[in-house]
Every structure is written in structure tokens, then in C-alpha cells.
Amino acid sequence: MKLSQTGMGTTKLNNIDEMYPGQSILLQTGQLVQYSAGLFAYNTVPLLVRRNIEKIIVETLNKYGCIEVLLPTLQPDTIWKNSGRYTHYVEEGTMLITETNRGTFCLAPTAEEAMVEFVREKLKSYKNLPATYYQIGEKYRNEIRTRGYLLRGKSFPMLDAYSFDVDEESMAKSYENVRKAFIEIFEKIGLPVIPIVADNGAMGGKKSEEFMLISEQGEDKILYDEKTGIGLNTEILEKENYKEYLKEEYGIEDISSLKEIRTMELGHIFQLGTRYSEIMNGNFINGEGKESPYYMGCYGIGVSRTVAALYEYCLIKDEKYGPCGFSLPKSVAPFKLQIIPKVEDEKKMEIANKLYDNLKENGVNVILDDRQDLKIGVKMKDCKILGTPLMGVIGDKTEEGQIEIENILTGDKKILDIGDVLSYIK
Numbered sequence: 001m002k003l004s005q006t007g008m009g010t011t012k013l014n015n016i017d018e019m020y021p022g023q024s025i026l027l028q029t030g031q032l033v034q035y036s037a038g039l040f041a042y043n044t045v046p047l048l049v050r051r052n053i054e055k056i057i058v059e060t061l062n063k064y065g066c067i068e069v070l071l072p073t074l075q076p077d078t079i080w081k082n083s084g085r086y087t088h089y090v091e092e093g094t095m096l097i098t099e100t101n102r103g104t105f106c107l108a109p110t111a112e113e114a115m116v117e118f119v120r121e122k123l124k125s126y127k128n129l130p131a132t133y134y135q136i137g138e139k140y141r142n143e144i145r146t147r148g149y150l151l152r153g154k155s156f157p158m159l160d161a162y163s164f165d166v167d168e169e170s171m172a173k174s175y176e177n178v179r180k181a182f183i184e185i186f187e188k189i190g191l192p193v194i195p196i197v198a199d200n201g202a203m204g205g206k207k208s209e210e211f212m213l214i215s216e217q218g219e220d221k222i223l224y225d226e227k228t229g230i231g232l233n234t235e236i237l238e239k240e241n242y243k244e245y246l247k248e249e250y251g252i253e254d255i256s257s258l259k260e261i262r263t264m265e266l267g268h269i270f271q272l273g274t275r276y277s278e279i280m281n282g283n284f285i286n287g288e289g290k291e292s293p294y295y296m297g298c299y300g301i302g303v304s305r306t307v308a309a310l311y312e313y314c315l316i317k318d319e320k321y322g323p324c325g326f327s328l329p330k331s332v333a334p335f336k337l338q339i340i341p342k343v344e345d346e347k348k349m350e351i352a353n354k355l356y357d358n359l360k361e362n363g364v365n366v367i368l369d370d371r372q373d374l375k376i377g378v379k380m381k382d383c384k385i386l387g388t389p390l391m392g393v394i395g396d397k398t399e400e401g402q403i404e405i406e407n408i409l410t411g412d413k414k415i416l417d418i419g420d421v422l423s424y425i426k
Contacts, residue, residue: 001335002356003382004370006044010378011385013324020217021323022311023149029385038146038154045386048334050157050307054136056188056331057159057301064181066132066161071114073138077104079113083279096140107140112272112298115162116282123294126166126286130174134161136303148217150308151264157304163297166286168273171295175207175271178299182211182267189306190329191313193266196222196231197250199239200270207249211267211301213309218264225257232258264309267301316384316408325384327409336425338367338388339403340379342395351401352394355418362422384408390425 008030017024026032026046033041042050058068077097080086089095089109096107108114115133123131139158146152163174179195186193191213198210210233212222224231230252236242246252276282277293286292311326318324330336337359341352349370356368367388369379376395383391391406398404403421406413416424 001044001365002368002370004372008371008382010374010382013321016323020148020151020308020312022313022315022326023308025315025323025325025385026311027149031385032149034149038143038152040150040153045334046307046311049310049328049332049387050303052332052334053189053303053306053310054157054159057136057185057303060181060185060188061134061159061161061178064177066134066178066181068135069118069133070135070137071108071111071118073108073140075106075108075114077106079117079280080106083113083276085113093144094141096142108137109139109141110300111135111137111139111160112162112276112296113280115160116276116280116294116296119162119164119294120280120282123164123284125284126292129284129294130163130165130170132161132163132174132178132297134159134299147219148308150304151217153304156302159299159301159303161299163299164282165295165297166284166292168295171271171273171297175269175297178297179209179269182269182299182301185301186211186266188331189310190331191266191306191310194224194229194231194263196224196233196263197236197246197252198233198268199235206271206273208268208270210265211269212263212265213313214261215264215309215312216262217312218262220263220265221260222263223255223258224261224263225259228257230255230258234260264305265302266306266309267299269300270298272296272298311387314387324381325408326387327384327389328387330389333387333389335365335367335386335388337364337390337392337405337421338369338383338386339392339394340369340376340383341393342376343370343372343374347400348394351403351418355392355403355421359422359425362426364422364425392421 011029031043031046098105136159140155143154165171165174193211193213195209195211198208200208221234222231274293282294283291314326314328315323316325316327339352342348359366393404401418404415
């Protein structure tokens, strides 16, 4: 990508939001554009970050035997009335609806109902089970209290998966399978997320876990023991029988060593049992030739939440000026290197263009800052704003045929011959 073609200018960062500095930088530099409370557009780099996160999710879930589908986000109100949740969502003001001369339609806030409709005619026999379907699609919730920019919006991409099994024991196995996949997904993205005991709340079922990132920007308080890795949402303590619940479902007998910390929820998984399948007539023929309801699991990752959390987590700070940009993990960074040549020097610009073309031809996504009338120091600051892990400067300090490579996260610098850059990056 050549920056001259993106229309990107330079922006001085002012009055950065202290609570969400990462997303504040994205907004000030035009990488996110806010249309209204909870509604955002993505510019090139954060959009590609989002797609790389989605790619990791898809590849990992496929590895664990899950099946990708795509359900409509605009749905008839009838499927929600069948489950009994329509009135609740409408009265609560969460669901966005539109009335037409051909009926009332809803913008989906979640997809349990639509997924049961989808599989009912496909998973007719116990021979078709177990099965886990998933999708990455837009969800819509009329959040009255939007918060944290992408962390709580009205429109947001979400991974939601649903498992279907013949009995409770099989459901628990499918749940554990997706749980392992989720842990692997966040490890690949580069976020140290921890699974903790959670309250099922309105979703129903008897067991669930949240995937939390330790962060002062989070709106959840949990109890956590770093040594044992045991954690639980403080909402659990509101249950009258919480001690028995923790022991029976999670094998936790002692929580005296747990300390309260603040976290950000990025994912949630549930064992739903037969709640939705019974309501919506989601049945299969069991081994005895009789109808039985599916035992379901439900699993979600907030994709836009994960994008937001990643930018906040990967924030870098200047000792003098404070937050100044990002160093994105190589696993999701859309561009691995940003080349910054002395544009007014024809030879150095020619070297930069040849390096840019060579890296692209060899499958390395790279940015060339070919903008005119800007000093190299200004361009180096902009490199940090785009979150590129490596910066390559071809300026007065480098001899002909050389480039200075800097690791944005560590600040380590190396002088390389141009011909060695490809092997160094790979």
C-alpha cells in the first residue's frame, strides 16, 4: 500500500481519551469514523486487522471440526415469537424492528432461534449428531448506554457458534471442544485471555464461562488467582447456592485466595441444555426411534470488541508525550513493514520502490510512505499510528543499498542490506 494513494495526512494527537486512548487515536487519525453513538466505519488498516482476526477464528474452528454457515441478519418476527423472546427484547428496547406491509422484521441481536430453524431439517437423526455450526455476522442491539467506542456498539460483528448433541454428556464434550478452540484463537491473536466461571443469566442453561482480558478499561469485576488460574465473575456470588454450584460444576471448593481485578469480556460460552430446542420444536430421532430435543451449546466472540481490546492492549507510549501509536502482533498486523525513504533523494526513492515491489511479489504486505513534502521524523510518527511492527528508514544515516530496520515494540534497530530484508522479515 502506498500512503500517497490513501489520502492520509498527518494528525497531531490532542486531548486523547484517558479511558480508551487506543481507540481515541484511531478516531483522531481517521482510522475509525463515528457516524453516531455506537456506529462506526473502519478505515483500511483496522478493517484488515478485523479480517485477520476473523481468519484466525475461521481456521481454528474448522480445525476443531466446526462447520461455517451464514444466517440472515434480517429475520421475520415469527421465529422470535416462537421462542417467546420477542416480547422481552422489544419491551426492553434492545431489538431493532421494522414493520412493512408484508410483516414485521427484526435485526438480529443474537441467533439461537435462527440457528434452530436452520438445522431442524438437517439434523433429523442421532446419526447426524454431534454437530457444531458457526457464523461471523453483524448483530444489532439498540444499546441505550453505548460505551468504549467499539467495545459496546449498536452494530457489531460477532462470532456465534451452536453445538447440537444427543444428550448432556455429549453436550459437555462439544462444549469442551469449542472451549479449547477459543483458548487457541486468543493465543493466536496475541491476547492473554483467561476463561472464568460466569453466570448464565438470561441465556439459561447451567454452566458458562467468560473469556476475559485483564484491563482497567473493562466494565467487569472478577475474582482471580494468578497462580492457580481460577477465576469467577462476582455475579456468581449472588447465587444462594454458589458454593455448591462452584463445587459441582467447576470443581472449585476454595475461593479465599482470589482477588478482585477489572476485566474486559471478549467471549462467552454456554451449556444451554434443551431450553431452546424444546421451545422451538428442535428435535431429532434418537436410537430408539423416538423424538428427542437437541442438547445445545452456545459460544460467542465479539469480533469488534476483540479489535478494540487489541488496539488498547498494543498501545505504545512516548516517554514525553504519552500514547503515540501501536505495535500490532505479527499474527494480525496487515502490513509487516513500513518503508520510509527520503523522497527527495531520487536514488533512495528508487531503492525504496524496488524493495516495495520485491516484497509484494514475495507475498509480504508492506507500506511505502511516498508522501511528498513531509519530513522523515513526521513519517516515523505516522508509522507508529498505523501499528506496523517494523519500520524501515532509507535516509541520510544509511549508505546506498542499505536500510535501517526498527522494531516498533522494542526500539531495537538494525542496518541491513536491501537484499537481506525479505529473509529477515520471513
